Amino acid sequence: MSDKVDIIEKKVYETYFPVVGRSKPVRSVSLMIKLLRDKFKLIVPERIVAITISAFLSSRPVLYEGPPGTGKTEVGYAILSLWSGKNAFILPCSENYDEYRVIGDFHPLMAMKMGFTEESFIPRPLLAALILDTGVLVDEIRRSSEEFQNMLLDIVDKRRIVVPELKRIFKAKGDGFQVIFTSNPEDIAQNELSDAFLRRVVRVKFTYPDEDVEKEILKIRLGENYWKLSGENIAKMIASVNELRERATHKPGPADTVAWAQIAVELANLREKEKVTAEEMYDAGFSVLLKRIEDEDIVEDVLTKYFGGKR
Amino acid sequence: MKIIKGEVVFTRENLLSFLVKLARDLRTEGLTIGTSELEAATRLIENYCALLGKISTEEHKYILGYNELMDLLKASLLKHNNFEKIFEEIVRENLIPYSMVKTKVSREIEAYLKDLGLRFGEKVSFAKMRKIIRKRSGREKVFETLSKIGVIVKNRNHGFYEVLDEKSVEKLLSKNISLLRSVRNIEELANTLAYRKLEKTSISKIYDEKDFYLNTIETAITYKADLSRISMNKLVNLSKIAYLKKRKSLLRKISKIIADRILRNSGELKDVDEEILVDVLEKANALTPEIIEAIVKGKPRAAEKLLKKHRKVVIASIANIEDIEAQKIIASKALKLKLKREDIEALIDGLKPEALTVLEKCKCKELSRSEIVLVKAVSKLAKAFEYFRKAHLEDNKGYLDMAYGMLSDYNSLMSEYARISKKRKSNIEKKILGKAETLNMLITVATSDKPVLPSKITASPTIETLYVLKELYDASLNPKIKEKILSIASKVAQKLRSKIRSSILSKKYVKTSLRSSNIIVRDSIYNILRRKSSPIVYRRRGKERKVTLLIDISGSMRTYAENAILLASAFVKIVDNVLVFREYTVRVEKSTIRFPEKMVKFLFNLKFGGWTNISEALNEARRLRSKTVVLISDLKQTVLTEKPSEKARELLKSGAELIVITPPVYDKTLAQELEFLGAKVVHIKEAQDLVKVLSFIL
Ligand SMILES: Nc1ncnc2c1ncn2[C@@H]1O[C@H](COP(=O)(O)OP(=O)(O)OP(=O)(O)O)[C@@H](O)[C@H]1O
Ligand SMILES: [Mg+2]
Secondary structure (H helix, E strand, C coil), rough: CCCCCCCHHHHHHHHHHHHHHHCCCCCCCCHHHHHHHHHCCCCCCCCHHHHHHHHHHCCEEEEEEEECCCCCCHHHHHHHHHHHCCEEEEECCCCCCCCHHEEEECCCHHHHHHCCCCCCCCHHHHHHHHHHHCCEEEEEEHHHHHHHHHHHHHHHHHEEEEHHHHHHEEEECCCCCCCCEEEECCCCCCCCCCCHHHHHEEEEEEECCCHHHHHHHHHHHHHHHHHHCHHHHHHHHHHHHHHHHHHHCCCHHHHHHHHHHHHHHHHHHHHCCCCCCCHHHHHHHHHHCCCCCCHHHHHHHHHHHHHHCCC | EEHHHHHHHCHHHHHHHHHHHHHHHHHHCCCCCCCCHHHHHHHHHHHHHHHHCEEEEEHHHEEHHHHHHHHHHHHHCCCCHHHHHHHHHHHHHHHHHHHHHHHHHHHHHHHHHHHCCCCCCCEEEHHHHHHHHHHHCCCCHHHHHHHHHCCCCEECCCEEEEEHHHHHHHHHHHHHHCHHHHHHHHHHHHHHHHHHHHHHCHHHHHHHHHHHHHHHHHHHHHCCCCCCCCCHHHHHHHHHHHHHHHCCCHHHHHHHHHHHHHCCHHHHHHHCHHHCCCHHHHHHHCCCCCHHHHHHHCHHHHHHHHHHHHHHHHHHHHHCCCCCHHHHHHHHHHCCCCHHHHHHHHHHHHHHHHHHHHHHHHCCCCCCCHHHHHHHHHHHHHHHHHHHHHHCCCCCCHHHHHHHHHHHHHHHHHHHHHHHHHCCCCCHHHHHHHHHHHHHHHHHHHCCCCCCCCCCCCCCCHHHHHHHHHHHHHHHHHHHHHHHHHHHHHHHHHHHHHHHHHHHHHHHCCCCCCHHHEEEEHHHHHHHCCCCCCCCCECCCCCCEEEEEEEEEEHHHHHHHHHHHHHHHHCCCCCCEEEEECCCCCEEEEEHHHHHHHHHHHHHHCCCCCCCHHHHHHHHHHHHCCEEEEECCCCCCCCCCCHHHHHHHHHCCCCEEEEEEEEECCCHHHHHHHHHHEEEEECCCCHHHHHHHHCCCC
């Protein structure tokens, strides 16, 4: 490479830099936990943060596994961003995701005119992340094809991207380029991850939070509104979701608990009530927790048990 | 690696040799771990300790909580969650020596004994033990735990409890050493040991220690233990004891389990005492019509007791029972009672023609004279058929004479009937006459030398034509005639097949799905630049279908199954495999599907009915690695093994597509589970609809 301006890097900076931002990279676990809470409103256990950073320290990709709504996507994004000091990229996987969509493609008309040149090349997020030295969250990796997974691993392993048409190799510039994959192992409608894949990643399990932590999550997510919920209702709410996690087909995650509380508060506002009552808890609960028709009886049963007394 | 107060303390070298040994042990369990992974794990653990300051600086030692270390090892070395248990166990074994675990448990046992004020090796009379337990609340629990583990043993003959001496306790723990590791506390140890004892023990022992075993089963139910290894007979006796001991809620719980199991597989009732069974289910209010039907199916003799209070239900269930002998047993018990006209009518209606021999015993007080004569007559006719069959099966001419004897009895009774019967026939008469007609036809076919075939059979055949042919095939005894019927049937099958084929082909239409978003730009441009003739490259999804048909051949599925096999034969090219299943699964050879003669022979010799094992069928389907599996079934699993939904989950996980086609009556729960797992479930109204559904799939 000469020191004249690299066309592709220029393109990447023009297109992506505005969305990436910049702050000081974080390397300490305790600071990261604090920032996750203050900046991202996420309550993350030390275990998850520490294992993730330990893996990053030797540039190993991390796989977040766990049931829906346990914060995998948001936590992954936040940790990657704090780690590199720049906003991470998210690649939401789908079946026909391929290298052209994540590394780069050629503008058809320009390519027709000039062939495969740097001018006709359009860089995409994965290459941009490598060039900008920031993290990539590959969301729901099991939705992608095995070929795609292998391609990603190769890039993460060697920390470089090859674009044969341009006869170019892009190398990672620092340690900001890290990768987190997310996956929900209970979702069986998706592909299995290959052994080769699993051998290369550090696996971090996400589970439902303890009662106290879930309360914290509510507090931080609801802000002012938290105080519109009585302690009793919060306790009952957490008991209900935990019961549903045991019994229902759709198991509510903390994401559902948060949504439930938020809707209950809005309902109370609409009904011009000072505080959320059992009635709002019940109504909001039904609309948030009932995701599958076969759970109807169970959801009704649980909600009536905790919030049905006063109707 | 040293463990100090729950924390693991180690140097870099310790860690390396620990990991190497761990990898070796894991490999013997089939979990291979490469060197690069060990290196990565080492680095991860070191990074982690450095990051969190878990290093004691002067000695260069790392200090990690036991659970922290386990988490890190899992994060870097465990690949599949289903090996998690084994993985944990092997790590534990490498970290904590056996002796430590054992010491910990025996300390706890000592503490428990101390709580009761007992010493090792002590003997205590029943009365004194009762006093000890009553002295303080909470002691009962302690006592129960120790008895469950087997530290306190009841000596019934001599009337005392014995506390094991220290050596025997030690031995006991050594025997269960691997269990000691996997349980969380000694309560769990106690429950597991007691439950194992319950699994192994004899029924009479259960009666010796009633409370012990009742508590054991109650805990097992509460903790949702897997009860499938406890025999039905044991469960029935346990619920009887629960009743005797007036533990009503436990009685209800066990009865529910019994009822669920009977519904799934009534075959389990074979060795069960029907008196006790009916008693306890009655007491627990668990005798619903479905249960009653399942009971008489699995244990026809139970009908006698059930008939007393549930006469209507028992009689109504006869119609749903495939097995002729079972039908006869139930009917003969019913006929001993004073039946009302409507009961008799229902009974006759439900019985298969061949089972009508039981009517011989009909007391028939309620019937008119002509009805009585008719009942007698048809029972003779059925008997005649039975003898013809026996004569053929056992190749015994003696039976032939008896058969003809019965036939002449029948003829004379019928002429008497003709004399006394009125013009208006009662319902009972109509029913009997209908069945007699069938019997007559069966006998004619069975005895004639020439095939008696309905005319015009081959002109425009339907699947019903095949059914008639099959009945005839079954009834005829002469091998030559059987051949002849087969050859006619194969012609019929051929016609049916081409009919199906043309009707499906006319429905098919060509789909085009070439949209611009599916163009791979880069490859297409390559081709354009190289001036290839058809340059545009589309994203392709592996479209080639390899279909496996899984066909349920339990009794209720008969018409559907036959149609499906016919359909499969119309599409040999696309249908890769055809599996038929009952309690076991059979792969139908391709040539059977391809050649009508073979197919018809296969169809005619197919036995419908029996138990159903969907799990195994799904498992087989998975082994064949088809892209698409079509399951045609009412989803009623009756063999008790792994859950079908588990197997379906595995199948879907392997990447196959599962399509389920059900008749109008099917198991809703399983259907929903399958749908939830990602299967496509289609319900159809009648067998003919299969053509439509399958033509979309194939
Ligand atoms: N630890 C947490 N701290 C704060 N909020 C949380 C936490 N876990 C979950 N939430 C709530 O869940 C929401 C997001 O969950 P997210 O989508 O990241 O979960 P996920 O595990 O990726 O789920 P899915 O498997 O459905 O993609 C957040 O917006 C927040 O409301
Ligand atoms: Mg997500």
